[in-house]
Amino acid sequence: MSRIVIVGGGAAGIELSTLLKKTIRKEDEVILIEPETHHFWKPRLHEIAAGTFDSDLDTVCYFTHGAKHGYQHYQASMTDINRDNKTISVCGAMDDAHYEVEYDYLIIAIGAVSNDFNTQGAKDHCIFLDSANQARQAWHKMSYILRASTPHTVNIVGAGATGVELAAELERESRKLLRYNGTPLTINLIEATDRVLPNSPEKMSHKVQQQLEKNNINVLLQTRINEVTEKSMITIDNRTLNADIQFWAAGIKAPDWLNGIGGLAYNRINQIEVNMDLTTTVDECIFALGDCAAIPQPDGGFVPPKAQAANRAAEHLAKSLGGFLHGKPLTDFIFKDGGMVVAVGHYFAVGSFAPGSKMESQFVLHGLLIRRIYDTIFRLHQKTISGMFTVSRLMITKRLKAIFKPKI
Ligand SMILES: Cc1cc2nc3c(=O)[nH]c(=O)nc-3n(C[C@H](O)[C@H](O)[C@H](O)COP(=O)(O)OP(=O)(O)OC[C@H]3O[C@@H](n4cnc5c(N)ncnc54)[C@H](O)[C@@H]3O)c2cc1C
Structure with missing residues (x-):
């Protein structure tokens, strides 16, 4: 044994x-x-x-x-x-x-976990999304800000999948609440390199940036943060980006x-x-x-x-x-990258596909259908751990809940 x-x-x-x-x-x-x-x-x-x-x-x-x-x-x-x-x-x-x-x-x-690259003040003044607990704490702060009814600003460092998806989700929530006198939210998505999703095909970065800007998210490229204070971020060229709440979603270690x-x-x-x-x-x-x-x-x-x-x-x-x-030798793990899908809100996603091929030759698709594929990736994970029957029941329950629950 x-x-x-x-x-x-x-x-x-x-x-x-x-x-x-x-x-x-x-x-x-x-x-x-x-x-x-x-x-x-x-x-x-x-x-x-x-x-x-x-x-x-x-x-x-x-x-x-x-x-x-x-x-x-x-x-x-x-x-x-x-x-x-x-x-x-x-x-x-x-x-x-x-x-x-x-x-x-x-x-x-x-x-x-997120890599703050030892940026001064990042640990003390930024929220990281490394665990469900941290995400819950973030929501406690965000829910207060979203109901404040006066303009507020959010800084998010890192325009990888985490930063992009977070920015889009916060924007959608604040837009929904505006109808009920919620907070007008300004979102700064800050990226050190010259494009969002720097590890994806350029076409994908371009499409995602377009969609973010369409949703009024400020995409600040080639902006490297040197220091974080309680209510601001200071760039290496000494610009100050004030904010009420700050997230760090750049890099991993x-x-x-x-x-x-x-x-x-x-x-x-x-x-x-x-x-x-x-x-x-x-x-x-x-x-x-x-x-x-x-x-x-x-x-x-x-x-x-x-x-x-x-x-x-x-x-x-x-x-x-x-x-x-059972007595056989171990085998090597060779990863065939099937591409990547990034959600920009609940009704739009951008994906790059082409199993096994180089990044520049992958093709990029976007829209509601790709958003559904994004959900499928999670459902496949659920299927592996809980089986198809449970996943089907969960999907039906979710659909019914969406139809019958009050909007607010
Ligand atoms: C907000 C966010 C959005 C993302 N979006 C995407 C995306 O769109 N597409 C994509 O491909 N990837 C995405 N990722 C990355 C993806 O989540 C990770 O690559 C993936 O979860 C890695 O799986 P893992 O099993 O290695 O680690 P995890 O899924 O992080 O699991 C690690 C587990 O280890 C546990 N643990 C930690 N420390 C200890 C300890 N000392 N002892 C015991 N247990 C411990 C943790 O509680 C956790 O349950 C995203 C990540 C984040 C944070």
């Missing part, structure tokens, strides 16, 4: 926990270490921050999900790894109790505390260095995947930090590790 301990129940971790039971041996045990009680699909955190997320329908309780899918959930955070004893140290989320958990195979999927633990190898953004088969370069009983792992690819690049990649890696590892426990 082997004990498999998965740390982190996000896009990668919960899929892996669900799928492993189907591939490993009957006697093997799966434990999921995760400090939250419920799983949230991280690409939707901006909806929590804007107050548009339906937590009744779109979250999964680890306790009941684990009971149904054959894994045990420990509500705790990993704090250290002891490779000599094959144990990890964890801290209970509710009681702060410290204890050790033994493993035969350890799989780390703790995701990433694995959490600082991870770097160095267990004597594993880490890169400069704290990601764990792994081989193509997802074993860490230092210890073949420890695996890492998702945003916290630097996964090399045959072309010399690395798997990008995105939800689709985390899901695919989880599916791959479930099969590969299952096979390994």
